[in-house]
Amino acid sequence: MKFPSPLIKGTLIKRYKRFLSDIELENGEVVTAHCANSGSMMGLKEPGYGVYLSQSDNPKRKLKYSWELVDTGSALVGINTSHPNKIVAEAISAGQIPELTGYDNLRPEVKYGQNSRIDILLEKSSGEKCYVEVKNVTLLREEGCAEFPDAVTSRGTKHLQELSEMVNQGHRAVMFYLVQRDDSTQFKIAGDIDPTYSDALKKAQKSGVEVICYDCKLSADEIAVHKLVQIIT
Incomplete structure (x- = not known):
């Protein structure tokens, strides 16, 4: 972007x-x-x-x-939370996210669930769908390890529950964490900040929701997806 x-x-x-x-x-x-x-x-x-x-x-x-x-x-x-959806969508369209290639159509902000909008909906001509929720990650309390969330997020917990429901309906669902900083090699959930969210993510993963994390390269000219970040538990 x-x-x-x-x-x-x-x-x-x-x-x-x-x-x-x-x-x-x-x-x-x-x-x-x-x-x-x-x-x-x-x-x-x-x-x-x-x-x-x-x-x-x-x-x-x-x-x-x-x-x-x-x-x-x-x-x-990068602290502007209005950008991650566009950054990730551009990377998917450019084939830079191997986990999310092979789809014929990408649509942003599509209504789904209980009065919500999915950040990115990927679709194949065969009818297969992949629901992608994007979260902006900026917190780093330990050297090299980014964390989410940096505050209690009931909205984020709701999104995890709705992704799980999409899996139950036979679709693919992905929780995508975008680390808008370039000094982390690992990522984890800040369970001490929001234990409810942490529990919700574990339940979502058990239901079949996939979790992906990438970081960014940032400059005064652009922000772009860079590399896969290891997720630790």
């Missing part, structure tokens, strides 16, 4: 009210940017961190800047 234009550098002053952040640009101007992330952003919201912003020319937008990346000093991390 390429950014429409190179991102703008700045320094984080603070993140507040979940979706707002004050950032000082390199020219000294302080701007308020949209923070498209409802999680805790544990370890990523420290004042003084370098950040990267995109700028919108849409006159109807209240905030023209969006916070895209944070530089922790050891890694670039």
Whole structure:
């Protein structure tokens, strides 16, 4: 996923009210940017961190800047949760996810389950379907090991239950974790943060839901799926 234009550098002053952040640009101007992330952003919201912003020319937008990346000093991390679906869809279409090749059609945001939308629906001309739910991963508390979630996610638990139901109906279902950082070789569930989600994933896997995890290469120009990440339990 390429950014429409190179991102703008700045320094984080603070993140507040979940979706707002004050950032000082390199020219000294302080701007308020949209923070498209409802999680805790544990370890990523420290004042003084370098950040990267995109700028919108849409006159109807209240905030023209969006916070895209944070530089922790050891890694670039993508914090915008509106991007993972597109990043993964592009990678699938390009044949970069071997586990998800062989499908004839890809549709985003298709209604299914109990008033939900699946992030990506893959279909074969023969009628076979694969339901792919994508989750953005940014948390890293141990060197080299990314984790999800960074906050309690009842919505995520609901999605796991609905994926299980798709398997029960005879379809394929995949839980896809996209690590938007490039400093992890392993991935695990943060069961101490959300034990209910952890239990739900175990049940989903027993029902036949598959779990896949990839990381990303990130820059001020683009974010792209990079390599498979080992899942540990």
